Amino acid sequence: MIYRPLQPPKLQSHLQNDYYHYQEYAPQPVLQSTVACYWSSTFQVSSTTLPHTSAYRIIPDGCIDIIFDLDAISVTQGAFVSSWMSTYEVFYPKESMNFFGIRMYIQSVQAIVGYPIADLQGQILLEELWGHSASTFWEQVIGATDTAMRINIIEQYLQQALYTYDIHPRPAHPLLAHSLQLMYAYNGQIDLATLAQQVHYSERTVRRIFQQEFGIRPKEILDIIRFQSILQMMYRYPQYSLGELAISGGYYDQSHFIHHFQRYYGLSPGQLSV
Template sequence: MNEFQVSNGIFFPPFQPNLEIDTDYYIEHRTNSYLHQTSLLFYQFQSKEKEQIPVIPDGCVDILFCCQSENSYATIYGSVYHEQPITIRKNCEYFGVRIPPAYTIEGLKPSMKEIFNRNYPLAETVPLMTFIEELFVKEHDFQGKVKLFMDYFGPIIKPNYTSKSLIGHGLNHIYTKYGQTSIQELAEETGYSTRYLRKKFNDNIGISPKLLSDIIRFQFALRLLKNKYAIEDVIFESGYYDQPHIIKEFKKFGSITPQQFINTFNCK
């Protein structure tokens, strides 16, 4: 197998804007990075009266715990392909963990790639889950929940691809370029055909290199807008051709235009 070198680069954490504005409060904690992705993103929020919250594509897998004293539960969610709602309980505290595609959960059935665009009760995928759910209900401190998660899940959540592997190099290439790349460029860099790369990504991650690149570029553009970049600058920095192009991509992934995002999320 070819060996690949990892270039230096910085990546931003994946972003779910509605979790921040459609909840009573939202906090998060990030761990160190691996392959220029945030290794794990921990977050906590209190739901409002809404029973659904829209989520957008981010290429990650989320584990979400409902920490209600009665009828607690946990669900594992794969990244969606376009905006769609997840069902939550009203006025409930939730604790979540976002896991990027370079990682795997050992023993998880279905596999990480099979979770994309789907969700499953965590109790059906991880042994002793009912016991662990009860521990999250009893632990009220956010950092305490982070430690609890790492105590039980840390040993089985591991990097699935080394920087010298084809998939690891491909992920690094996509993330360090903020999604502004093509499968043809990746093929030229690695020496493998586009067909082979597409098959390897679909078989191992459950998503094609092109779709993952488009999602990462969309996420990058969202971050720039959140940081109050002008739309014209976001188009340039994100590598979109023009305003119709970025509007088309935003509607495809988020059912919203860049200007609507600015207005909705107070990015002025």
Template structure:
């Protein structure tokens, strides 16, 4: 069972959506397909010498990354090795929330898993070692909170505006990128550049992913609306446009989509 924490010391609540811990689960499948959310995550495997193994969506070729990893914002799905039992803990940032903890423009992490050591140096190893030695989930969450507070840097003066823009796009769809940029006092090009640095995606791509996420919400809730109505409600030109976007972000059609569980909509069972 996955445990989570969603309330934090100030000012972490501005940046962090949740901390989560999974003790590890025995599964009857070897891979899951992880769908794009528009967010960045930190992931720590809590088993000695066990890396994270992911698969390229294009050819399913595997590669291993550090047991302390940054997962950048993804614009496409990727495969995750679920064949090995391993306790795991992570930080799931609000869209745009990761930048002050990493010290680089988040756009440089697009579609990548990278070692956290590249950003935190030896502190990444120390934090993972502390997590390995901790004896309770509450203790592990406390270790992560303190590590994040230690790494928090003063963000760019425009950063708060980008967090606000990301939240607007997420909660007020369909929302015009031009209207938001003008309301915040940015030229179009400057807004796109600042948004990419903070969130990791262009505003247009981010909005497409959030719109796709809203479709997943309808599916896992079991809403049986005609697809043409769903498409128009969420700002698609027509039903075929919805299906095209859905295929891009999942590799399947809406009718073929199978989450591993209703509360894990972005973890999809791999089909033959």
């Protein structure tokens, strides 16, 4: 797996300060094809910091997250699955918040949550998907004394879920994994006709299966993977000009690149340092 999506705090480091902290943690190698990362996000908001809070955004990354509210008093309020995002969201924190998340690759989600991805809409309570076992899992995650212990608890569960999945696989069309591998390998720069040819299905079938299994058009997934590949280039090579980024991303001109970038980030590339 070569696809490693980014979220704004990694690119806009100036957003992190005394009252906001975001951190990502890599999964162990055996889970690197399932989990993009674990992450923590903490806001310490008070009457003195509130006037200075900035706009924070979440951007599409082609993944689906299980999120734990570490300050919640019950699993009903404190654990949920956040579904696929097709555009950015902006929020202004009004109170202190403390979250921990599991960012999962879309092809792995059904094996973990046991629920069809196409049916996940908005935020779904983990309790609705797992019943009583969600409460047990949440209590263990919340009760961890540090991040390393929390990740260890989560990874034990994920491996158990995947082991069960390998024994009793849930129905999934074989073209999905192959198609996504190609999408990642090409950084989203592969047209549907070429993709269909390489997975040995018709374009119509590829569209139908993606819509049926994921509830998402393959073109939308390709666009988000391409957008995220640009973010990786910006992160690794901050000296690149907009023209160089546009060429690397396969855009036919700079204005097309900027328009595509704003669609998913809500800012132009030049505004990330603001």
